[in-house]
Amino acid sequence: MVETLRQDGISGPHDFAPAVALKDEIRRHIWLSMGRDPAKPNRHACFMGLAYSVRDRLIDRWIRTQRSQYDTLSKRVYFLSLEFLPGRFLMNYLISLQMVEEARQAVEEMGFDLDELEEEEWDAGLGNGGLGRLASCYMDSLACLDYPAYGYGIRYDYGIFHQTIENGWQREQCDNWARKGTPWEIRRGEYLTPVRFYGRTEIYTDAAGRECFRWVDGEVVMAMACDILVPGFGDQFVTNMRLWRAKSSREFNLDEFNQGDYIGAVEAKVQSETISSVLYPSDEMEQGRELRLKQQYFFVAATLADIVRRYQKLNRDFSEFSDFVAIQLNDTHPAIAIPELMRLLMDEEGLSWKKAWSVCEKTFAYTNHTVLPEALETWPVDLLRRLLPRHTDIIFEINRRFLEGLKSPRSKDDGLAGRVSLIAEGVGQRVRMAHLAIVGSHTVNGVAALHSRILKKDLFRDFNTIFPGRLTNVTNGITPRRWLAQANPALSRLINDAIGSEWITNLEQLRKLEPLAEDADFRRRWIKTKRDNKKRLARYILRKIGLGVDPDTLFSVQVKRIHEYKRQLLNVLHVITLYHRIRANPDAPVVPRTVIFAGKAAPAYHQAKRIIKLINAVAAKTNSDPDIQGKLRVLFLPNYCVSQAEKIIPAADLSEQISTAGMEASGTGNMKMSLNGALTIGTLDGANVEIMEEVGKENIFIFGLTADEVVALRGSGYRPRDYYDSDAELRQVLDSIIRGDFSPDEPLLFAPIVETLLQQGDYYMLLADYRAYVNTQEAVGKLFLDRNEWAKKSILNTARMGKFSSDRSVKEYADRIWNLKPLPEIG
Known part of the structure; x- marks a missing residue:
């Protein structure tokens, strides 16, 4: 780095050669960057000093990566996501830079432990769950594969929320994740991008006599870029996420201030900057819905302005735009980018509609992440027109031309136009954002083979006919750097000793572990490593909620967002079944279990919050029943997040992936736990299908209805009460909930949960799958007693997870969707 600085005429304070001790750099940053006495640093100061030292290395590599991208005139992909969930950065950076041991030794010489320093960092509150975590995995793989790419999103001041549990209920608190500041972001305060809202569309005639449009008046909010660096593994490549923060276009109204209206003087500034304040503001009220739409357009407008600015440096005609730019829409949240690019190309760059639309179609691709109709975004036309008048006009024109193109004398489907229209008619018109994304993109992909089949056959069947070949599949993946090398260092060391470390960048190398499943000594070390991870989690559980758990019990883990289709409730019904069995026969032999739940419910999702209370x-x-002691332990860990997942997942024996078949798009928690040697109990849903194909039917516990059987059963008239009447254990479980056995002070507290099952149709078919689930859990317990056989299957699960690397997923996007090539090696 110093050589680079010197070439640029800048003198660096330290050479980063190995001869220079890292602890000297840490002390220098404590002194000069923090203004603290380096002779007496506390733990936070040492963490910050180490962080700044790591960032120095990243910045140098990032600058060289940027130069290389411009020098090669490479095509770039821009990954647009309203969420990123990167977790903590420090250890991830140290692993990527391959300086973990150097850092550990340096801080130990200063009197600190690296693992304790890591705890000083709060998870970056930039996402909610799977969508944001997937986006972060893809950014990691883009960097590791040297693809010229950027991630774009919002730099939220507050994350989704900090979850606490009070009297069994979820309580939401502000997630002020950056309250102590963050050493990782680079704020670009000198570059502010204006973003307009409200106003009106003005028509005028240009010098050539053409009718033109421009968006005028309204209010302007400034977008400030905050860059967070994303390094490749073991090389010089570093890219970045560019996250936008809202800034007022003026600090405050001086006239109002001078007249004594202190509140009014800063009101506009405060309102403007709320756009980037919190992830997913509640949409129960009109104000919240408007803020959500503002967020989506805010980050899209700033991003496209940045992309166009960068493209203009090439001095190319906009007809070549898609040769240099690929934009991936991560779900429908960024779909407003399609009319925004149309506006820029037509209103700002003077392209005709036909040319602008051709550019858009060749530039955008869209990833769908859900088959739930209620999760497909729609926006009221009235709200959209008030907030984004020009974009509303463009969307209606896109729709008009699209529907006009469907008309054919031979067409006999009178309902087709209504089904595929971008505008849903009803009490009030609404814009279907998924339809907009499909029509405006050249490729639309699902995220697992089953999910993509459902999109083609059911959810988007008409579009699959209209645009043959547009719908495809790219199965999700996870980064092995975070989810094995970082999260499970003990298992990583064992694997490295056995087969080397090439798996870190080529996960298929784990196949070399397969023969070792028959090696008794390797199985013994594998079992010990799992038990050590369970002991580590047990200490964490004791520290967090004061509950002791036995690491020799079967750790059954269900950690994910709380939603009825994910069926945490089915897991609870099984727990109650075990409870009743033990109570009825306390002396009968049982397989001791620790059942671990974690996850957040959306603040307005009252049924999900009631399920948390039931858990x-x-x-x-x-846990308080003496007859149950040593046989069954149940717990809910509050505030599930990436750093907590890194402790739970390596300790899991059994991975609960029990969603109603046909409803989970993919899942990635299933991949993470299998990669870490957990055995899966699950339905044939999402990526479970492909996991089964990879690990083998004999190494996974599959139960329940298939997606086709779910559809057929619904169609034939599903009667959940028949299962209640015919299954004595199920009846006993539900009756105990209805009686108030688990809520004696409020006997009817959980009645709404049972009502959804018996009176409201059991939409997610828990009762239909209950008996198969309970019986399969019995098979799980029997296998767990044979520790050698369990270890063999655990090893094979890890060994056969190569397909589920996000490196493979990103390569598929690059080859089949983006037409993207890696950069040449950076010197």
Whole structure:
């Protein structure tokens, strides 16, 4: 780095050669960057000093990467996502730079432990769950594969929320993740991008006599770029996420201030900057819905302005735009980018509609992440027109031309136009953002083979006919750097000793572990490593919620967003079944279990929050019953996040992936736990299908209805009460909930949960799958007693997870969708 600085005429304070001790750099940053006495640093100061030292290295590599991208005139991909969930950065950076041991030794010489320093960092509150975590995995793989790429999103001041549990209920608190500041972001305060809202569309005639449009008046908010660096593994490549923060276009109204209206003087500034304040503001009120739409357009407008600015440096005609630019829409949140690019190309660059639309179609691709109709975004036309008048006009024109193109004398489907229209008619018109994304993109992909089949056959069947070949599949993946090398260092060391470390960048190398599943000594070390991870989690559980758990019990883990289709409730019904069995026959042999739940419910999702309360109520009764001690332990860990997942996942014996078949798009928690040697119990849903194909039917526990059987059963008239009447254990479980056995002070507290099953149709078919699930859990317990056989299957699960690397996923996007090539090696 110093050589680079010197070539640029800049003198660096330290050479980064190995001869220079890292601890000297840490002390220098404590002194000069933080203004603290380096002779007496506390733990936070040492963390910050180390972080700044790591960032120095990243910045140098990032600058050289940027130069290389411009020198080669390479095509770039821009990954647009309203969420990124990167987790903590420090250890990830150290692993990528291959300086973990150097850092560990340096801080130990200063009197600190690296693992304790890591705890000083809060998870970056930039995402909610799977969508944001997937985006972060893809950014990691883009960097590791040297693809010229940027991630774009919002730099939220507050994350989704910090979850606490009070009397068994979820309570939401502000997630002020950056309250101590963050050493990782680079704020670009000198570059502010204006973003307009409201106003009106003005028509005028240009010098050539053409009718033109421009968007005028309204209010302007400034977008400030904040860059967070994303390094490749073991090389010089570093890219970045560019996250936008809202800034007022003026600090405050001086006239109002001078007249004594202190609140009014800063009101505009405060309102403008709320756009980037919090992830997913509540949409129960009109104001919240408007803020959500503002967020989506804010980051899209700033991003496209940045992309166009960068493209203009090439001095190329906009007809070549898609040769140098690929834009991936991560779900429908960024779909407003399609009319925004049309506006820029037509209103700012003077392209005709036909040329602008051709550019858009060749530039955009869209990833769908859900088959749930209620999760497909729509926006009221009235709100959209008020907030984005020009874009509303463009969307209607896109729709008019699209529907006009469908008309054919031979067409006999009178309902087709209504089904595929971008505008849903009803009480009030609404814009279907998924339809906009499909029509405006050259490729639309699902995220697992089953999910993509459902998109083609059911959800987007008409579009699959209209645009043959447009819908495709790219199965999700996870980064092995974060989810094995970082999250599970003990298992990583064992694997490295056995087969080397090439798996870190080529996960298929784990296949070399397969023969070792028959090696008794390797199985013994594998079992010990898993038990050590379970002991580590047990210490964490004791510290967090004061509950002791036995690491020799079967750790059954279900950690994910709380939603009825993910069926945490089915897991609870099984727990209550075990409770009743033990109570009825305390002396009968059982397989001791620790059942671990974690996950957040959306603040307005009252049924999901009631399920959390039920989990905690069942845990309280079970854990306090002396007849149950040593046989069954149940717990709910609050505030599930990436750093907590890194402790839970390596310790899991059994991975609960039990969603209603046909409803989970993919899942990635299933991949993470299998990669870390957990055995899966699951339905044939999402990526579970492909995991089964890879690990083998004999190494996974599959139960329940298939997606086709779910559809057929619904169509034939599903009667959940028949299952209640015919299954004595199921009836006992539901009756105990209805009686108030788990809520004696409020006997009817959980009645709404049972009502959804017995009176409201059991939409997610828990009762239909209950008996198969309970019986399969019995098979799980029997296998767990044979530790050698369990270890063999655990090893094979890890060994056969190569397909599920995000490196493979990103290569598929690059080859089949983006037409993107890696950069040449950076010197």
